[in-house]
Amino acid sequence: MSRQYPDFPRVGVGAIIWKNGFVLLIRRAAEPRIGQWSLPGGLQHLGETLAEAITREIREETALIVKLGDVVAVADLIERDPAGVIEYHFAVIDYEADWVFGEPRPGDDAAEAVWADPMHLAPFDLPKIQQDVISKALSRRRNSIVL
DSSP: OOSSSOSSOEEEEEEEEEETTEEEEEEESSSSSTTSEEOSEEEOOTTOOHHHHHHHHHHHHHOOEEEEEEEEEEEEEEEEOTTSOEEEEEEEEEEEEEEEEOOOOOOTTEEEEEEEOTTOOGGGOOOHHHHHHHHHHHHHHHHOOOO
């Protein structure tokens, strides 16, 4: 089951993990986008629910324990090669999560993990779609009423 030049779309999951107003970013250790900063996430495995998939990916990539929240965004990620052939195709479901325990330890598909100020993400050169998801999650947090 190749991610590159797939026969059908893959289901991906991502997480906007919050700790004291900061968001967790990872530097990718594998394609697609190796070496680039990203939100933690990966592919759903056969037999997993979406919530199980993102919880597993967070644990594998960061070793963190989190409290999973709501879905923040659903998006298509379709990338074509220079010849116009679909090289990657993912349907991605992004969840919000709150840090509970642990220090980020990069593993699996993550080479590095850092807590970043969501208002100063330019140095990380995140894909626009992920910048938009973080902005949406931040806006939701600011507009939520805590009882």
